[in-house]
Amino acid sequence: MSVDSIRVSQKEPQVSTDMLQRMYELMWMMRQLDRRAVALQRQGRLGTYAPLEGQEAAQIGSALALRVQDFVFPSYREHAVAYVHGMPLKRILLYWNGRYDGAMPPEGVNLFPVSVPIATQIPHAAGAALAAKLRGLDQIAVTYFGDGATSEGDFHEAMNFAAVMELPLVFFCQNNGYAISLPSRKQTKVQRIAEKATAYGMEGVTVDGNDVIAVYLAMREAVAKAASGGGPTLIEAVTYRMGSHTTADDASRYRDASEVEMWKARDPILRAENALRERGAFSEEWVTQVRKHAEEIVTEAILDMQSEPPVTLDQLFDHVYRDMPKELAIQKQEALSRQAKGESVRG
Amino acid sequence: MANTTLIGAITDALRIALQQDERVIILGEDVGKNGGVFRATEGLQEEFGETRVMDTPLAEAAIIGASIGLAVNGMIPIAEIQFLAFAYPAYEQLVSHVSRIRMRSQGRFSAPMVVRAPYGGGIRAPELHCDSPEVIFAHVPGLKVVVPATPYDAKGLLLAAIADPDPVLFFEPMRIYRSFREEVPEGYYTVPIGKARVVQEGTDCTVFAWGAMVPVALQGADLARKQHGISVEVIDLRSLSPLDRDAIRDSVMKTGRAVVLHEAPRHAGFGAEIVATINDLALDALMAPVMRVTGYDTPYPLFALEDAYMPDAARVAEGIVQAMNYEIGARL
Secondary structure: OOOOOOOOOOOOOOHHHHHHHHHHHHHHHHHHHHHHHHHHHHHHOOOOOOOOOOOOOHHHHHOOOOOOEEEEEEEOHHHHHHHHOOOHHHHHHHHHOHHHHHHHOOOOOOOOOOOOOOOOOHHHHHHHHHHHHOOOOOEHHHEEEEEEHOOHHHHHHHHHHHHHHHOOOEEEEEEOOOOOOOHHHHOOOOOHHHHHHHOOOOOEEEOOOOOOHHHHHHHHHHHHHOOOOOOEEEEEEEOOOOOOOHHHHHHEEEEEHHHHHHHHHHHHHHHHHHHHHHOOOOHHHHHHHHHHHHHHHHHHHHHHHHHOOOOOOHHHHHHOOOOOOHHHHHHHHHHHHHHHHHHHHHH | OEEEHHHHHHHHHHHHHHHHOEEEEEOOOOHHHHOOOOOOOHHHHHHHOOEEEEEOOOHHHHHHHHHHHHHHOOOOOEOOOHHHHHHHHHHHHHHHHHHHHHOOOOOOOOOOOOOEEEOOOOOOOOOOOOOOOOHHHHHHOOOEEEOOOOHHHHHHHHHHHHHHOEEEEEEEEHHHHOOOOOOOOOOOOOOOOOEEEEOOOOOEEEEOOOOOHHHHHHHHHHHHHHHOOEEEEEEEEEEOOOOOOOHHHHHHHHOEEEEEEEEEEEOOHHHHHHHHHHHHHHHOOOOOOEEEEEEOOOOOOOHHHHHHHHOHHHHHHHHHHHHHOOOOOOOO
């Protein structure tokens, strides 16, 4: 498979202008959130954060192709997927501020909490897809992971499992060029991660991950295939992580500025803007409104996050088991009385 | 009542669970057509079909990882790991996800499942089939670890595990899968998880054991009685997590001496937790240090050395006698 075979959006518009405007809005909003989150971390007002800048099209294009009932198993960088699938921005921020209430999606939102150990969420999606198949549900599972995850055993075990069992599942790989410092060319010998699907008898598709329409169409096709009993698909969205791996990382240690500049020219938001301009659907008035609205939503989410009451010890003890074991109840009492004493000492 | 072995009781429990609730499915390697390498699932695929009793690819992390997805999406998976020592590739799934999903999502998701795995030595099996690594799972908050020692308990504990709202690791002592039979009630019943069982009452010293070490404890107690006239209490813990600390306290308060017995190596073994529990709850009653009769601090050996490794009745009796003969100050 050559680079030429990467799917890009076709000339013929298959996505309505309304949808393209929605994509733009979401990408713009998530980029603002992302930049604000990085800034908050720098100010010591947020914990270590994994930025998504550059991957907005891959995340939003794919998430918009999902149906509300579909079950999403993300890695740790899919803030835009989470938001599109129904996770409030405030909770996304709470998670990165070290709080479990940020890992809890609202009732009815089929989104698993962030998965930090690489590739471990992939088998979960296989299980959820198997359950959907056994129960005859009109539901598919989707799992998100990066290029680094494709070297892990869990990726291969789950790919094989899903293919053998013909599960309604989409494996969505955001190949953002790097696993922390390791470039994709040192991660895998194949040119395209999508080729790995072949070994499991599965269809693999590579798509331009910075082309939001192309991502959306590829995902919509894979979702429809999975939902109609056609089995799993591996989608590789070729994109680029503009920032560092996390706020604790410094990408300038391992990659050239020229490379980053090259990818800046392929910016997914700029490309969506150009597509809208071609359709005559990008007026200054419209975009000003969009940006103002995004700013309001992001600011509100940050304020909501900051005004959340402090965590209590309930979050530590109450959900280890459904019914708290006796010994744990004793330990909770110890911690509560220690906390009360600490408060009285501080006056 | 049916006269059955421990493994027969397990098959019985699985059949009842499959009959009672259509969300229950069994998945694992060779569990379907072959009925499992020990035949624990024999006949079940034939009876319930391939969508209820499912052969999976040979992939332990995928079996446990998929069980999480199954559980959160409305099924009750019973996963079989062929031998507990083969569960290591799935350890990450168990520790990072199975045990934590309830807490991580603050109760929004939970992964009630049962992971069954034969474990332990004594059957001349090949290398790496015989480990007793139960402590590395008992150390993990969010998991429950249950080990039956009798057919009655095997059935009742397994049905309790399947009904439990949290993930339960159900470790089956393969050495006593078929070593004896007992009368087991027909139909559904449960044995509560987290309650120890007094196997034999005594007044001088308590031996704490579980799984295949329970009969060894009884033999050791018998030897100590016959040779030295010692009255030994034997307690089968049945559940390592949660641990029945009250039962440990009550027995040591009565006897004042204790021996902990396990197949696994001594260093950082589960016996140390029992000793610490005795320190916490019954130190004032102790008349001797708690003795540990365990495997040696070596990897589990190939079977030519198995008998030398494995605690037996003589070593248990020796531990009991040491506890009885201990004189305060003797070690100063």
